[in-house]
Amino acid sequence: MLRRVIGYPLLALSLVVLAGLVQAxxxxxxxxxxxxxxxxxxxxxxxxxxxxxxxxxxxxxxxxxxxxxxxxxxxxxxxxxxxxxxxxxxxxxxxxxxxxxxxxxxxxxxxxxxxxxxxxxxxxxxxxxxxxxxxxxxxxxxxxxxxxxxxxxxxxxxxxxxxxxxxxxxxxxxxxxAEEYRQVVETITSRIAQAKQPKPRVYIELGDKGPAEYSYTYGKDMWGAMALLTGGDNVAAPFVERWGSLHPEQLLASKPDVILLAGYENVSNDQAMQIGQDISAETVRARLNGFIQRPGWADLPAVQQGRVYGVYHGATRSIMDAALLQFMAKAFYPDLFADLDPQATYLDFYRRYLPIRPQGTFMLGLAPQGAQ
Missing domain, CATH: 3.40.50.1980 (Nitrogenase molybdenum iron protein domain)
Structure with a gap:
């Protein structure tokens, strides 16, 4: 009996040690x-x-x-x-x-x-x-x-x-x-491939410097890679390898069909593209209106057709950029992606996987008929 009583603690201790070794x-x-x-x-x-x-x-x-x-x-x-x-x-x-x-x-x-x-x-x-x-x-x-x-x-x-x-x-x-992200991407790419529509010419700029100065645009990285994935013809790609500014005359000559202006909520320039947590839609539209006043922009197809959009730079470089990919696809091919709700996709990710509940504006079109 004594051997059995002593044996149980020893056995338990052995199992604990073994479990620790397995875990480690x-x-x-x-x-x-x-x-x-x-x-x-x-x-x-x-x-x-x-x-x-x-x-x-x-x-x-x-x-x-x-x-x-x-x-x-x-x-x-x-x-x-x-x-x-x-x-x-x-x-x-x-x-x-x-x-x-x-x-x-x-x-x-x-x-x-x-x-x-x-x-x-x-x-x-x-x-x-x-x-x-x-x-x-x-x-x-x-x-x-x-x-x-x-x-x-x-x-x-x-x-x-x-x-x-x-x-x-x-x-x-x-x-x-990962699988949810894959499904978003494959839905976008398969629809675009099947539709065989002409690719819209796209210009994307980080609007951190405001309308007075052209800031970064993107070649094969960041927004450039996202534009490629969502079926856009990135007008900066022939001139900017990774990131850098595009000369204003070159941008005007490129005549983009769609313009995306990216920004954060915290900006040092009071005319910079401001968008994100606690930023109202009215503020986003006001900043977008400032950019389209740039010299020559009134003649661009994107401005004339109301296809100018604000997008949240803070949601890039993340698995959460699935919502931005949806937004871009909808902006580029509105007839193909009318069923998508990118804003809901973005907020739902937080609801399911993160402890915070963002409020603000994270993607918005300048014109009422733009993707919301």
């Missing part, structure tokens, strides 16, 4: 660059370089608690109202150390080492920029996993979402998001 078994993850990275999953201490909303959406309720460091500057600067919503719902986010920004070369490897992460998740562009410093993380035994929503391709969007699912222990949830 290293797993190999392949990132978007094809790098095979070995680490213990799910990761408990995570440094996140970019894509906070995708990370929080995939990782579910526990995701915020696993963050030990973030690169916060871009998100907080461009989308402060949205960040405030997240902090209100998950106050622990306000306590996550800010490790600096790759864009302005303030990202700190020392601070990253100090928070002792299990993994550092970087955007592809961050990985390239930080390449000279990354051996220090490797020497400390800290794995780096690369994801990429900036490429705006179906393949990398799906892969990045699944990788986040592996890292956070939410593979099934990530797979569901």
């Amino acid at each position: 078994a290293p797993t190999q993850v392949e990132d978007v660059l094809g790098r095979k990275v070995t680490l213990e999953l799910p990761a408990k201490r995570i440094v996140l370089g970019f894509y906070p909303e995708d990370y929080l959406a995939v990782g579910s309720e526990q995701a915020a608690d696993r963050l030990v460091g973030m690169s916060l500057g871009w998100f907080v600067k461009s989308r402060p109202a949205t960040w405030a919503l997240y902090v209100a719902q998950q106050p622990q986010l306000a306590k996550v150390p800010d490790l600096g920004n790759v864009q302005d070369q303030s990202f700190s490897i020392e601070k990253t080492l100090a928070v002792r992460p299990d993994v550092v998740i970087l955007a592809d562009w961050q990985y390239q920029a930080l390449a000279p410093d990354l051996p220090r993380l490797a020497q400390a035994g800290i794995p780096v996993v690369v994801i990429d929503y900036n490429a705006q391709t179906l393949a990398r969007h799906l892969a990045s979402t699944r990788i986040l699912g592996e890292l956070t222990g939410q593979a099934q949830r990530a797979q569901q998001m």
Whole structure:
């Protein structure tokens, strides 16, 4: 009897130890660059370089608690109202150390080492920029996993979402998001392919500088890749490889059928394209009206036909850009996509996968008959 009594606790202890060993078994993850990275999953201490909303959406309720460091500057600067919503719902986010920004070369490897992460998740562009410093993380035994929503391709969007699912222990949830995104893209591309309509000529500009100065447009990246995916003929593609400004005379000569002006809610120029959290439709229309006053724009087909649109730059580089793809497809081919409700798609993603409920204007046409 004594042997049996003693045996039960020993057996229980053995099972606990065995379970811990099984949970801690290293797993190999392949990132978007094809790098095979070995680490213990799910990761408990995570440094996140970019894509906070995708990370929080995939990782579910526990995701915020696993963050030990973030690169916060871009998100907080461009989308402060949205960040405030997240902090209100998950106050622990306000306590996550800010490790600096790759864009302005303030990202700190020392601070990253100090928070002792299990993994550092970087955007592809961050990985390239930080390449000279990354051996220090490797020497400390800290794995780096690369994801990429900036490429705006179906393949990398799906892969990045699944990788986040592996890292956070939410593979099934990530797979569901990935499949929903695939369905949106395939619906758009298949309808356009079957219709065989002429491609509309499209111009897209980040309207952060206001009407007085032409800001970034996009070639093969970002909005340029999205325009290609949604059946647009990007007028900037022959002149801008990745991103840069297009000369006003070249834009006028291109005669776009559709114009998209992208922006954030937080702008430094009182005439810049302002759109997003807490921004009214009246403000968006007022800013769009300012842009169409540019010299020569009155003669552009897009302006004459009322096909000028404001779009939220904060919803790009994300699995949530499915709504923007729908909006663009509807703007380019209104007769093919009358059944789509991009605004509902955008807000529904938050309802299903994130703790906040955005309110504002995220995509809007200048003319009443435009896509809403």
